[in-house]
Amino acid sequence: MTKFKTVHFILIFLLFNSLLFYIGWNGWVWLKVAFHVENPLLYSVLFIFLSYSFIASRMAKFLSAFRVIGYIWLAVIQYSLLLLPLADLTVFLLTLASVPLSTAILVVGNVTLAIFMIIFAYGLFNAYSPIVRTYQINVPKKQGNRESLRIAMASDMHFGTLSGTAHLKRLVQKVKAIEPDLILLPGDIIDDDLEAFTRKKMSTIMSELQAPLGVYGVLGNHEYYGGQVAEFIEEMKKININILLDEKLTIDHSFHLIGRKDKTDKNRQSFANLLTNIDPAYPIIAMDHQPFELKQAQESGVDILFSGHTHRGQMAPNHLITKKMYELDWGYLQKEQMHAFVSSGFGFWGPPIRIGSRSEILQVDVQFI
Incomplete structure (x- = not known):
């Protein structure tokens, strides 16, 4: 691998993991408020598994069972990067309007989760109902x-x-x-x-x-x-x-x-x-x-x-x-x-x-x- 390719790979790796950290952090903040979860270990392990399941499935045939999980998680990543910045901005604006932070996180998180479910349900229909x-x-x-x-x-x-x-x-x-x-x-x-x-x-x-x-x-x-x-x-x-x-x-x-x-x-x-x-x-x-x-x-x-x-x-x-x-x-x-x-x-x-x-x-x- 040339020096240029190595630098390119490192930059992509860092960017990818930075985006994953942002998504994972948002999920943890909502979980902590909604379900009073305190220990992030299990959540972190599960999140890392989901995030790398697609890459793992492409690296070895015996890991191909992870491909379905990885495919679905790709959509989660895409729409997280579209929805979460808007959700974070909304939480910030609500706190400026004197809404308690925990209330803002819970409400906005629930609405965001509902939007995710609507997107996935509608997307599944479009995919499996050809015209x-x-x-x-x-x-x-x-x-x-x-x-x-x-x-x-x-x-x-x-x-x-x-x-x-x-x-x-x-x-x-x-x-x-x-x-x-x-x-x-x-x-x-x-x-x-x-x-x-x-x-x-x-x-x-x-x-x-x-x-x-x-x-x-x-x-x-x-x-x-x-x-x-x-x-x-x-x-x-x-x-x-x-x-x-x-x-x-x-x-x-x-x-x-x-x-x-x-x-x-x-x-x-x-x-x-x-x-x-x-x-x-x-x-x-x-x-x-x-x-x-x-x-x-x-x-x-x-x-x-x-x-x-x-x-x-x-x-x-x-x-x-x-x-x-x-x-x-x-x-x-x-x-x-x-x-x-x-x-x-x-x-x-x-x-x-x-x-x-x-x-x-x-x-x-x-x-x-």
Whole structure:
């Protein structure tokens, strides 16, 4: 490790622990007033365990059971850092208004706890109650006998531990109701590794995803993170889900389908290379997990582009960050001839909580004219 990286690590470590201390101190002050607890030892041990459970789960496989706790605690940390400064300020203002300190701490603490519970309940609902968003678009190209195409698209399912079999069944049920001609899955189908996916026999349920023109997907960054790309592709192949690796197909003599490797792969092909020697008279539909290259896709002749990755920040106000990072971080944008779609995702990364976003499936009805 270089000197610069060492200093960088130390600074992050100190900042992280300073924030944890601030959160922990607030919790202890409220506990002491509300329940007259005097010995902080048990509280401190529990707080440290919760705060480091996610990091521990990533360091060793035998600690992976802590991952669920760690995921949920990430949301606690985020909303603590948003709510606690306001709570502390409110306590200070109440004491200035001659409210006894213990009374101010108890009242404000109880209100803050109630707000936490509302946030988590609402976030759980948004995460586990997916909706179908519908779009109708026209593409001024027509080949073969096909005049229309109904696409069902779901991204960022993160199937595994918390996005489990029940959530997968919701996906299958809702996609079946759409009755699509084509199903597209643009990346992050699993949450890192295959262990939970295979242990829960999720492929059996996922095999029910069927469409007349097939089911196709691409790799997301999390398939790479798990280090089991080959095994994942083979698992998908067994259930007739074709993962496209910088590949192009002509489907039903009517349109081209392009599938890019994820941006994580530094050797992936550019849109320009992928669309070389392709007949531009055909409608061109593409999947690219991360929506970083809308301009390149449009200039290369793509007519419809599907992406995910952003989760629309997943937990507000993170959407303000993704909005700055991407030309389109969620929703629909027409860019010259190209119709771009970025989904907030069907699943979630980390805590099963969505604030300011919703788990979703896209139904896109295409008219070729």
